[in-house]
């Protein structure tokens with residue numbers, strides 16, 4: 001779709017299944033099940049919607065999904081089907097991995113940066129396997145504080161901060177550390193949206209008088225914007241999440257910003273409306289080819 005002079009494409013890395021309680025934190029199941037139904041393992045479907053932005057000749061990919069390095073057991077746990085999902089969908093849009101100039105990671109949880117790198121096998125004879133950047137020309141943009149938290153995880157964050165998703169970028173000189181809000185082009189900028197992690201960032205696109213925001217895990221689903229108290233159990237600073245969402249919600253209403261949701265299995269994008277203190281995201285038609 002077009003937003004001013006910018007082209008936006010939702011590029012899917014497929015779909016995963018995650019524990020419903022994890023996604024809704026303190027919200028009782030009887031309430032969240034009205035929004036999304038759980039399977040017999042209490043899992044709910046979670047889209048892995050990455051975003052390709054073409055602005056001023058730069059091809060910018062925001063987040064990279066789970067990627068293809070998961071073990072068979074992890075794939076089973078997350079219910080992930082198919083290989084080469086993100087790169088395959090990029091190719092279908094006419095973009096090869098070497099066409100990507102910048103990869104922005106909202107944060108380094110494994111469902112957002114797993115596709116940063118791929119396994120490359122050496123000759124059968126030497127049995128070497130190497131993890132290399134998926135996008136060979138790209139600069140990968142990561143907040144400094146997020147990288148610090150990922151490099152030195154604790155017992156709660158260890159399972160999702162996997163070194164193979166970011167260390168190879170440093171080794172190859174393809175990592176750019178960001179020190180807070182940073183502009184990629186005159187139309188695209190990263191803004192720190194603290195809460196899910198200490199240095200989680202979202203991406204704002206502004207062009208031709210129109211505005212959009214890719215929220216990442218600040219609000220993975222539309223309902224997380226509509227109800228500020230609906231915060232994922234994964235969030236490191238849930239009270240910060242609420243205040244950041246309040247600020248972004250007010251800003252989005254004022255700017256009539258298009259909201260783009262990374263994990264919503266039903267609403268890819270929409271506009272926020274308010275009536276009598278109640279908030280509602282009005283979905284706009286998804287792109288054809290949505291999984």
Ligand SMILES: [Zn+2]
Pocket residue numbers: 109111112217220263
């Ligand atoms: Zn996520």
